[in-house]
Amino acid sequence: MRRPATVRRPDLAHNVDTLARASANPVTEAMAERCRVVPRYAIGAKRYRLKYSPEREARFDRVSQKLSRHEESKNMGPDFAAASVHTFADASLGVTSGSLRSVSGVIVFMYGMPAAWKSKMRTVSTSSSTAAEWIPMSDAIELEESLYSVAGFFNGSKVKRVPLWRDNRSAVLSARKGIDGTEEIQRRARRVASRFAQVLPEYLRIFFTPTKAQLADGITKSMNPQALRNIFDLQALDCVPFCTLVARFNF
Numbered sequence: 001m002r003r004p005a006t007v008r009r010p011d012l013a014h015n016v017d018t019l020a021r022a023s024a025n026p027v028t029e030a031m032a033e034r035c036r037v038v039p040r041y042a043i044g045a046k047r048y049r050l051k052y053s054p055e056r057e058a059r060f061d062r063v064s065q066k067l068s069r070h071e072e073s074k075n076m077g078p079d080f081a082a083a084s085v086h087t088f089a090d091a092s093l094g095v096t097s098g099s100l101r102s103v104s105g106v107i108v109f110m111y112g113m114p115a116a117w118k119s120k121m122r123t124v125s126t127s128s129s130t131a132a133e134w135i136p137m138s139d140a141i142e143l144e145e146s147l148y149s150v151a152g153f154f155n156g157s158k159v160k161r162v163p164l165w166r167d168n169r170s171a172v173l174s175a176r177k178g179i180d181g182t183e184e185i186q187r188r189a190r191r192v193a194s195r196f197a198q199v200l201p202e203y204l205r206i207f208f209t210p211t212k213a214q215l216a217d218g219i220t221k222s223m224n225p226q227a228l229r230n231i232f233d234l235q236a237l238d239c240v241p242f243c244t245l246v247a248r249f250n251f
Helices: 002-007 009-023 029-044 054-068 133-157 171-177 179-184 187-193 197-205 223-232 244-250
Strands: 085-091 103-112 113-121 164-166 206-210
Touching: 009 029, 009 103, 009 223, 054 113, 085 133, 085 187, 103 133, 113 133, 133 164, 133 171, 133 197, 164 171, 171 197, 171 206, 179 197, 197 206
Parallel strands: 085 164, 164 206
Antiparallel strands: 085 103, 103 113
16 A cells, blocks of 8 residues: 555555554554554545546636735745645644654645655654744755656746745744845754755745645644545635635634
8 A cells, every 4th residue: 555655645645654664563552443544544535536637727726826815925926826836845743653753744736736745754853843844845845856847848948936835834934034034043943944954045935825725734644534635626725715715714
């Protein structure tokens, strides 16, 4: 199951990786229950698959346009909102069983569908949630590089910088200060910022998204049904009027 999760099912990536890491240890009751839950979910969600369609791309465009009208993304230009590639990065703090390590997740959407994703248990320790949120941004920048050439081939030209969506306000605010504002970055975040300095030059394309519209949320948590469905099915976000979206997502 691990290879299908790696190449075809981003919604299963985190759960399968968690079980794979635990497989070397004696089976606990929690592990046995998870081994039953994941196949049950896979059977119930068998209609989900990676399949491009113009309708899906148009739906994703509408969702990105809604997010671009968020007050904290008011500086987003039309080129960012209409980009063919969108990157979502997220972190879940202290969710790893036994070690309480955090998990970073990145998913890159190209033309409205998942094109690359990564779920990884972190090896870097941080002292605050703001500092911890810098790590998935760095992972996202590395992962999306592999897709620029593909998107450029389809576009017929070099792909410009694409939006990098985060759902942690303090991380977005500190990252958007850029290289010239490093003195203003919180002291607790500075150690991580210096290690992942590649985030700083990208400050102009880092934007805020509410958690319920964070499409990387499903690959950092064990079982969040709505977050998992959002990876493949954007109808829940697309069909909500913007005024309702504001109220529901606490913009």
